[in-house]
Amino acid sequence: MPERQPDRLNTPGRQRSWLPRVKFSEDAFGAFAEAFARFMGTARFLIWMSVFVAGWIILNSFFPELLNDAFPFMLLTLILSIQASYAAPLILLAQNRQEARDRVTAENDRRVAAQSRADMDFLAREIASLRMRINDMPTRDFIRSELRDLLEELNRGDEDDDGNDKAGRR
Numbered sequence: 001m002p003e004r005q006p007d008r009l010n011t012p013g014r015q016r017s018w019l020p021r022v023k024f025s026e027d028a029f030g031a032f033a034e035a036f037a038r039f040m041g042t043a044r045f046l047i048w049m050s051v052f053v054a055g056w057i058i059l060n061s062f063f064p065e066l067l068n069d070a071f072p073f074m075l076l077t078l079i080l081s082i083q084a085s086y087a088a089p090l091i092l093l094a095q096n097r098q099e100a101r102d103r104v105t106a107e108n109d110r111r112v113a114a115q116s117r118a119d120m121d122f123l124a125r126e127i128a129s130l131r132m133r134i135n136d137m138p139t140r141d142f143i144r145s146e147l148r149d150l151l152e153e154l155n156r157g158d159e160d161d162d163g164n165d166k167a168g169r170r
Contacts, residue, residue: 030097037094040087053080 039045053076060072069075138146 030093033090033093034097036087037091040091 056076057073059066060069060076064072067075
C-alpha cells in the first residue's frame with residue numbers, strides 16, 4: 001500500500017482526515033436505489049402507506065392511550081418526513097442511473113443509425129452503378145431486332161444460293 005503523503009498547505013483540495021472515509025460499491029448502492037424507487041412507484045406501496053397512515057390516525061383518534069403521544073400526529077409527521085427525506089435522494093439517484101443508461105443507449109442507437117446510413121448510401125451507389133452498366137447492355141428487343149436482321153440477311157443469302165451464286169453462275 002503506498003504511503004500517504006502529508007497534506008501541504010499550498011496544495012488546494014487537500015482532504016480532511018477527521019471524517020472517516022466510507023466506501024460503498026456504487027453499483028450495489030445504485031441497484032438498491034433503483035429497487036427502492038421501483039417499489040415506491042407501485043400501487044402496493046401506496047396501499048400499504050395509506051393503510052399505515054389510516055391506522056395511525058385511527059389509533060391516535062380513538063385509542064390515544066396506546067401510543068401515549070402528547071401531540072397526536074407529530075410522530076406520524078416525523079416518520080413521513082424521514083421517509084420523504086430518504087426517498088427523494090434515492091429516487092434521484094435511480095433517475096441519474098437511468099439517464100446514464102439512456103445516454104449510452106442513445107449513443108449506441110446513433111452509431112448504429114450512422115452505420116446503417118453509410119450502408120444504405122453504399123448500396124444506393126452500387127445500385128446506381130449497376131443501372132448505368134445495364135443501360136450500356138443491349139436489351140432483349142435490341143438483340144431480337146439484330147437476330148431478325150441477321151436471319152433476313154441469311155435468308156436473302158439462301159435465296160441467292162438456290163441456283164445462282166452471287167456472280168450469277170450455276
